[in-house]
Amino acid sequence: MTVALExxxxxxxxxxxxxxxxxxxxxxxxxxxxxxxxxxxxxxxLNHLLDGQHPLASVLDVQDQ
Structure with missing residues (x-):
């Protein structure tokens, strides 16, 4: 699933x-x-650990802009 998400x-x-x-x-x-x-x-x-990002990284990035 992690590979599919990427x-x-x-x-x-x-x-x-x-x-x-x-x-x-x-x-x-x-x-x-x-x-x-x-x-x-x-x-x-484990999925979040292997992904290497914070689970809300994209949401936090959008809020900063």
Missing amino acids: GHLLTALMYMAFLVPAWLYAIIKRENKRGILLNTLKAVL
């Missing part, structure tokens, strides 16, 4: 359109909901 925004949006329903289905069907939420949090934090 390369093409439309591709990242298409990934999200397919992954979010599957993620919601997994949360609904899984008994251990805390585990999947913890894994999701880990993935989000």
Whole structure:
């Protein structure tokens, strides 16, 4: 997903359109909901770490101008 975000925004949006329903289905069907939420949090934090930017960098840049 990180590579898709860097390369093409439309591709990242298409990934999200397919992954979010599957993620919601997994949360609904899984008994251990805390585990999947913890894994999701880990993935989000790792994505931001590998991206090398502050998650709100683009928003902060727009506000400074």
